[in-house]
Amino acid sequence: MASRASKTALLAVTALTVALGLVPGVVLVGAVGVRGFIHAWAASPNLSSAFVTTLISGPVSLSVIILLGGPTVWYLTRHASRRMAAWILGLVLVPLFMPPLVLGLVLAYVLGPDSTVGSIISGWGISPTNSWFSLVVGQVYEALPYFVVTAWAGLASWPRVLEEAALSLNKPPRSVFWYVSMPLAAPALIAALAMTWSRIVGAFGAVIILAYHPTGLPIAIWIGLQELGLAEALPLALWLLVVGLPIPLGLALRGNRHVALRR
Numbered sequence: 095m096a097s098r099a100s101k102t103a104l105l106a107v108t109a110l111t112v113a114l115g116l117v118p119g120v121v122l123v124g125a126v127g128v129r130g131f132i133h134a135w136a137a138s139p140n141l142s143s144a145f146v147t148t149l150i151s152g153p154v155s156l157s158v159i160i161l162l163g164g165p166t167v168w169y170l171t172r173h174a175s176r177r178m179a180a181w182i183l184g185l186v187l188v189p190l191f192m193p194p195l196v197l198g199l200v201l202a203y204v205l206g207p208d209s210t211v212g213s214i215i216s217g218w219g220i221s222p223t224n225s226w227f228s229l230v231v232g233q234v235y236e237a238l239p240y241f242v243v244t245a246w247a248g249l250a251s252w253p254r255v256l257e258e259a260a261l262s263l264n265k266p267p268r269s270v271f272w273y274v275s276m277p278l279a280a281p282a283l284i285a286a287l288a289m290t291w292s293r294i295v296g297a298f299g300a301v302i303i304l305a306y307h308p309t310g311l312p313i314a315i316w317i318g319l320q321e322l323g324l325a326e327a328l329p330l331a332l333w334l335l336v337v338g339l340p341i342p343l344g345l346a347l348r349g350n351r352h353v354a355l356r357r
Contacts, residue, residue, distance in 0.1 A: 119335060126332045134329030141330060144314035148295060148337055151226065151310060155233035155294045156287070162234075163241040163286075170242075171249040183246065190239035194299020197235055201304050205231070229305035236300050237293035241286045248282020288342035295338035311337060 126134075135141055166186070170179045189197050205212045205222040212222040220227050256278065260270045298312040306313060311334040319327035 122328060122332050122335065126329045130329045131332050134326075134333065138314070138318065138326070138330060140309060140314050140317065141333060144309050144311045144330075145333060145337065147229070147308045148310040148334075151229050151233060151308075152291065152294050152337075155230045155237065156291060158230065158234050159238050159241050159290055159294075160287075163238055163245065167242055167245040167249060170246050179246075183243065186242050187239045189235050190243075194236055194297070195303065196299075198232065198300035198303030201228075201231060201235060201300060205304065224305055224307045226308060229301060229308060229310065232301035232304040233294045233297045236297040237290045240293050241290040244289050245279075245282050245286035248285060249279050251282075252278055284345045288345040291341045291345075292338055295334065 166182075170182060174182060192200070202223060203209065205215065205228060207213070207216065207222065209222075215222040215227070222228060256274050257270055260274045261267065265274075296312060297310075298316070301310065302313055302316065309317070311330065315327050315330045315334060318330050
């Protein structure tokens with residue numbers, strides 16, 4: 095058991111960590127205020143369209159990431175050997191090692207109108223850059239590694255005894271998946287979704303190169319900073335916080351409930 099002094103020290107460090115995390119949000123809210131927050135909607139002509147763009151592209155990108163990352167994580171934790179899982183994780187995380195701006199340059203090179211891939215996509219009637227398609231591509235590339243590594247770390251850490259016990263009782267694999275595996279995996283998946291959504295909403299480096307239009311909130315903030323200055327850009331940043339924060343907070347509360355039920 096930890097001593098009272100060690101608990102106090104841990105609490106102090108935790109409080110400092112929380113305080114450091116709250117500084118940007120508190121400063122932003124204090125600098126903008128309610129009046130500035132509301133005024134920004136009427137004063138910034140691009141805010142409403144950027145707000146809608148982020149609300150539409152975000153769920154689409156999250157759905158793509160779940161469709162790609164979910165089966166990948168399940169394969170890594172249930173079928174791949176440790177060596178193969180390490181190699182696959184390393185390859186999936188390559189975009190994470192690149193600065194987002196560099197990632198955007200690479201994607202623009204791959205999807206540009208003069209590239210083979212860009213020509214193929216254009217032949218399908220889809221613009222490979224400065225389109226909804228390229229916006230989703232930029233968001234997916236910036237956020238997918240976060241989903242994979244977070245979900246994998248959670249799923250790989252809990253024992254499979256309950257799954258094996260259920261299968262030994264001749265329970266159908268589908269029932270074991272939905273009623274045993276998924277509840278056990280819920281905290282890890284919720285954490286992965288929360289982090290992924292935050293990265294999608296805040297995606298900037300790759301997106302500004304690949305999809306300056308349609309303009310999402312991060313790009314609108316950049317435009318506001320360039321054209322109107324810091325004082326006008328801060329309210330837009332607060333609107334981005336409003337879009338990005340509720341879902342991770344809600345998922346975190348739900349994740350804590352799942353963890354409490356498992357204890």
